[in-house]
Amino acid sequence: MKLLVPLVLAGCAWAQLPYATSIQPAQVAHEIPANRGSAALWQSLKKLHTRASLIMVTAHPDDEDGGMLAYQSRGQGTRVTLLTLNRGEGGANVMSPDYFDALGLVRTMELLSAGRYYGVDQYWTRVIDYGFSKTKAESISKWTHDRVLYDVVRVVRMVRPLVITSVFVGGPSDGHGNHQTAGAMAQEVFKAAADPNVFPDQIKAGLRPWAPLKDYARVPFMRRRGGETLPANVEIPEGTYDPVLGVSYVQLSREGLGYQKSQNGGSSIPKAGQMLSPYHRYASNVTTADQEQSFFDGIDVSLAGIATLARGGDTGFLVDGLKAMATLDRRLGGIQSEQKPPIRRSKICRFGARRRGLRERGGRRSPATHRRRRLTKWRS
Numbered sequence: 001m002k003l004l005v006p007l008v009l010a011g012c013a014w015a016q017l018p019y020a021t022s023i024q025p026a027q028v029a030h031e032i033p034a035n036r037g038s039a040a041l042w043q044s045l046k047k048l049h050t051r052a053s054l055i056m057v058t059a060h061p062d063d064e065d066g067g068m069l070a071y072q073s074r075g076q077g078t079r080v081t082l083l084t085l086n087r088g089e090g091g092a093n094v095m096s097p098d099y100f101d102a103l104g105l106v107r108t109m110e111l112l113s114a115g116r117y118y119g120v121d122q123y124w125t126r127v128i129d130y131g132f133s134k135t136k137a138e139s140i141s142k143w144t145h146d147r148v149l150y151d152v153v154r155v156v157r158m159v160r161p162l163v164i165t166s167v168f169v170g171g172p173s174d175g176h177g178n179h180q181t182a183g184a185m186a187q188e189v190f191k192a193a194a195d196p197n198v199f200p201d202q203i204k205a206g207l208r209p210w211a212p213l214k215d216y217a218r219v220p221f222m223r224r225r226g227g228e229t230l231p232a233n234v235e236i237p238e239g240t241y242d243p244v245l246g247v248s249y250v251q252l253s254r255e256g257l258g259y260q261k262s263q264n265g266g267s268s269i270p271k272a273g274q275m276l277s278p279y280h281r282y283a284s285n286v287t288t289a290d291q292e293q294s295f296f297d298g299i300d301v302s303l304a305g306i307a308t309l310a311r312g313g314d315t316g317f318l319v320d321g322l323k324a325m326a327t328l329d330r331r332l333g334g335i336q337s338e339q340k341p342p343i344r345r346s347k348i349c350r351f352g353a354r355r356r357g358l359r360e361r362g363g364r365r366s367p368a369t370h371r372r373r374r375l376t377k378w379r380s
Contacts, residue, residue, distance in 0.1 A: 018043035019119035046077030054163040061111035066253030067238030073119030090129035117256025125151035133177030173220035232278030239275030
């Protein structure tokens with residue numbers, strides 16, 4: 001009996017990636033070490049006790065803050081999505097003679113490979129990289145404002161993140177016009193996705209308005225061309241060492257960045273040590289301190305926090321059920337003292353039974369929800 005529980009849990013870990021949001025066939029023959037064995041199992045268990053979620057909006061492949069993404073996904077159990085506006089077709093290529101559409105394919109596959117290390121779901125919009133752009137106005141003139149915003153709003157309504165982030169602030173300090181546009185869209189979508197009058201055809205197709213709770217952008221590395229100086233409201237410790245993974249989160253992310261060889265020829269991996277990534281908070285729908293410890297300060301990201309999504313009616317049964325699930329989850333995750341008895345198979349069955357009971361009492365998924373689940377996406 002004692003051997004049964006590890007076998008059951010190991011089977012769950014093999015069934016999907018530790019950061020996957022649904023069970024799907026593996027897309028690679030051999031997964032990276034962070035996605036296999038006990039490391040994958042531990043990450044999967046972390047995600048059982050939190051509803052934390054965020055999306056990062058960038059312009060091109062290799063723009064992302066991989067260390068932050070890995071820290072959130074693998075270290076904190078956050079459900080993380082990466083939205084890249086284009087596929088980098090207009091960029092340079094230091095590794096091969098592929099350019100334009102061919103380079104877009106190369107950089108897409110490079111970012112998908114990198115995403116396996118970050119631990120993220122990935123999406124792109126329909127706009128293309130037409131080459132270097134100096135201003136946001138030029139980018140918008142090429143792409144048109146609503147075309148870009150439409151796709152960004154659609155993805156946010158699909159994945160429904162609690163927090164919006166970007167590495168760009170939407171101003172001159174971002175440099176490239178595409179970068180500025182990505183930063184501006186990350187801020188505009190914060191309110192646009194919640195307004196049913198914005199792109200109502202998406203609502204008619206089955207999506208629902210979604211109001212994220214916070215919006216952040218990484219503090220620019222330097223002040224350029226009159227860019228404003230932004231204070232850091234939170235610093236993400238992406239240099240934190242993870243003893244289960246055997247590396248820090250930024251080191252793991254740099255392994256993934258190394259796959260984007262068309263742009264950098266292979267990235268170097270930093271030495272172990274403290275490394276902070278500062279972010280400025282642009283908006284918040286919850287009360288929180290000026291200086292925060294995480295993106296999710298002031299947000300109930302526990303399982304019981306799911307009950308806040310229910311509007312109207314008696315939600316007491318939902319709160320009680322979610323709290324009971326959280327208690328069982330802590331036992332499953334091994335968050336227990338040595339004096340407590342080992343996890344029994346009945347605990348695992350009880351966890352599943354609680355979840356099924358809440359789903360049946362709360363009602364089945366609507367056809368619109370099923371349609372959202374079938375929307376096509378790339379998964380890293």
